[in-house]
């Protein structure tokens with residue numbers, strides 16, 4: 001829809017040239033009756049003439065518009081508004097654009113230079129606004145534009161007078177916006193950078209040429225339309241670009257511990273890092289909002305945190321919950337995962353173990369764990385155990401306040417275990433999550449500050465002795481830790497090979513909490529149909545490190561609503577999570593009989609397991625084809641060339657079995673995971689694979705060719 005200004009009366013100050021002229025022309029073209037104000041002086045504010053305004057009026061009229069000239073100074077703003085009223089009987093839009101420069105460095109600015117600049121920019125805008133105000137208020141409509149400058153926002157050498165006045169205009173606009181809001185009188189501020197007689201010589205020539213004022217006019221005209229409801233905005237525009245500008249305020253810091261204390265320069269110095277930290281800076285919409293933030297400051301001063309309690313706030317959005325889900329391997333291959341990674345899904349939810357993130361960030365960024373220890377460094381720190389209980393489900397965005405204490409310190413032979421308990425509350429003070437984290441500091445020593453309270457620590461529970469009721473196989477991605485760390489645990493142990501060496505690992509290891517999330521995924525899928533609302537609590541112990549790319553085997557036992565589990569490295573059967581359990585509110589058994597749950601992207605091993613199973617079936621079904629051959633080894637190899645698994649294809653008996661055969665095989669075929677899958681899917685012909693050197697055959701090539709049809713399978717992967 002074309003934005004029109006028919007029957008609207010628009011006053012533009014300083015409209016004889018530059019930006020003002022472009023505004024006036026565009027308003028004129030859009031049907032407005034325009035008062036073209038210009039004193040006709042030079043850009044230092046000297047002299048006057050009616051010529052500049054008259055020329056623009058003429059231009060508007062030539063274009064078929066309606067306009068009248070006004071030659072008054074903005075300092076006598078009432079006279080300009082009077083021109084609108086006497087000619088057209090009303091005023092709807094006021095664009096305060098007039099301005100001059102008196103650039104000098106501070107020592108050289110005379111009183112007159114200072115006053116004149118303030119009179120034209122700041123006082124002039126006030127005078128016109130005050131004069132138009134009764135008309136706006138009466139008709140319950142008005143649109144006002146103030147003009148600021150980046151020189152005001154950021155400062156500029158030689159423009160102290162101008163910068164002060166220009167930033168003053170933002171203050172003026174903010175209050176005008178508040179006072180006018182209930183009468184539909186809106187005031188916004190434009191921050192233009194345009195080529196004009198004022199900016200010639202200040203901007204580089206090539207930039208100056210592209211800074212056409214007509215590129216800014218549409219922004220101002222849009223802001224003044226009756227349908228535009230924005231009020232109190234600062235909009236910057238230049239070279240065909242526009243953006244909103246606003247102030248932000250840091251999270252800040254208390255500089256005294258209680259209402260009885262008095263801050264000192266030393267306490268300010270001690271807190272300076274936090275005072276100036278803008279990481280979680282926020283925009284406030286009103287003075288009132290800022291004042292109410294002091295209520296919680298007062299509350300904290302009157303009720304200081306109990307001794308040795310640490311506190312942190314954590315703000316997150318849907319992007320953070322999705323990033324976390326991706327970090328623990330939630331992927332699109334399983335449609336029931338979409339609710340964790342697609343914000344428009346009707347059941348969009350945070351994966352339940354996301355609840356651990358606020359407390360882990362608190363542990364990583366505060367001195368809670370160090371407060372229990374003698375000197376140590378991060379390379380000694382391993383995650384030992386983790387418990388979380390969902391008291392109220394995490395939302396997909398919000399701010400949580402987490403309070404934590406050290407509850408137990410146990411000196412062991414090989415190190416010290418510090419257990420902390422954290423409670424996370426939402427904005428309304430409602431308890432959302434309870435968590436306990438045990439940190440194992442290898443070779444660490446307690447400083448004796450806290451005692452041992454093992455009874456406060458929620459224990460792991462040995463797994464039932466029977467065979468697991470269900471096993472899921474999940475392959476982690478080689479980049480799993482690199483992705484997971486973006487959820488907040490930036491410990492270099494998980495990304496920096498040199499740092500990992502310091503910790504005694506030959507390459508970076510996966511975060512304990514990532515393995516934890518991957519394992520809980522398997523449990524939630526198998527016993528809760530991937531429904532996050534059924535998740536109540538989880539406890540794990542990390543017993544061995546996991547490396548990115550490892551395949552995990554999650555063994556599970558159901559005992560009522562408690563699912564005991566342990567996680568092993570699939571290749572070596574080494575236990576990496578032990579004595580673990582998930583408490584569910586209700587169990588919904590998965591109907592899947594598969595041994596595995598799909599894993600996003602790097603799921604080659606998993607897929608090829610399924611392919612082998614399909615081949616096995618095929619061999620069994622096609623004994624006739626198989627009977628002439630003695631035996632074949634199939635080696636499945638990983639990308640780096642290591643043999644991951646060996647299979648024996650005993651064609652005489654039509655059996656495929658895991659592991660190398662005892663006797664000598666006729667032929668050995670070595671093939672990489674991804675090529676094997678491509679062949680099995682029919683995307684790659686075995687002969688072609690052989691020619692390209694992807695499929696290595698030792699022994700009887702004829703035999704291998706006989707095998708080709710067997711490698712083709714229509715298994716659903």
Ligand SMILES: CCCCCCC[C@@H](O)CC(=O)SCCNC(=O)CCNC(=O)[C@H](O)C(C)(C)COP(=O)(O)OP(=O)(O)OC[C@H]1O[C@@H](n2cnc3c(N)ncnc32)[C@H](O)[C@@H]1OP(=O)(O)O
Nearest residue numbers: 363369382383384385412414440491511512542543544545
């Ligand atoms: C400051 C900020 C905090 C932030 C926290 C987290 C930051 C993250 O970025 C760090 C990570 O994610 S690290 C990755 C995940 N964790 C791991 O890989 C650790 C795996 N575990 C191990 O290597 C060993 O169990 C190991 C090395 C932990 C212990 O092995 P051993 O020394 O061989 O111990 P062992 O002989 O088995 O047992 C000795 C005593 O210690 C207890 N214990 C063992 N494992 C434990 C564990 N994981 N947690 C807690 N206690 C544990 C044993 O019960 C035993 O106790 P006792 O002597 O009383 O019988």
